[in-house]
Amino acid sequence: MRADVSEYVPQYARGEVASSRVWLAWGVVVTSAFVFVGLTLFAPLGRVRAGVWSSVVYAAFGMICHQMPERSFHVEGHPLAVCARCFGVYAGFAASVLVYPLMRSLQRTDVPSRVWLLAAVLPLAVDFTLGFTGLWENTHASRFATGALAGAASVFYVMPGAIELSHIHRRRLFADAATDKQRRRVS
């Protein structure tokens, strides 16, 4: 007996894919991004009230940024824990990941073409190269803006991974190692 098309029940309804895990993944990424931004701001702000902890933050971020005061934003007379470009990357990432669910479904695990990422990083590369070669003296604004663009664009490549990670069982992620162990045991 043939059923009417209106009675068709989709086996892969998009709404069913969404789960609390996806929102949890988004929440973790948002929190991490804002912790990064918060720490960079805490370093100068905490200089007066929590000098030791501020020094710890400066030292930790010193591993991943040159922290040149002349290339950094200042808050209350003290430089941020990272340079203007790095701060742009973190701030752009945090802002973009916050509004990510409004721009793209949290159920999607596909990533845009890599061309878009390269296009977003290109202004940063040009700004850096021109500044490094001395052809153009870049400014705080240019460093921040190009960094923010790259950071914002990278969210579209990071979030699908985080979403996928929330769905995959951990056994699947370490399948390679597990299979090797099994093979060794058999042999």
Add this chain to the structure above:
Amino acid sequence: MSNKTKAAAIGGGALLLLALLSILVPVKGFNFLCCVWALVCGALAVYVYNRKSATAARPGEGAVLGALAGLIGGLPFVIVFPIIGMYVGNRLQAAIEEQLRQMGQPAELPMSIFAMTLIVGVASALLITGLATIGGVIGASIFKGNAQGGTDAAPPSTPPPVPPPDFSR
């Protein structure tokens, strides 16, 4: 050693080397690269994995590879920083206390230099791991076509058309 572990070890090794260079060699151009090297090493782990594996790493697997590379490259700092703290502890303590005095704060540290350097080491390792994880996810997106097996391309959604049977024979 599995492909994942090998790839993470290569990425982590490169990360550790570059991290040490960033501390030891005050090269102007190198310092300007900021956190890029941590991201690149996370992506490198994925690239190596894709070269060795039949299937390309998915973004979730890229995150794991990046995190493993970050841990391999960042964890030594949890050990190295306190050791440095032990050797230059007195000088470091004096410098920090002088800084605190200048800021008009009590010049006594609330913790030992060893504890402080340990916290800096852990925080640095966490930051590096976080960035390498992001690098791994981005790497999985960028290098998805680099797998040796070339299995990245999706299979055709419909089978090729079958020619109609020849009943004339």
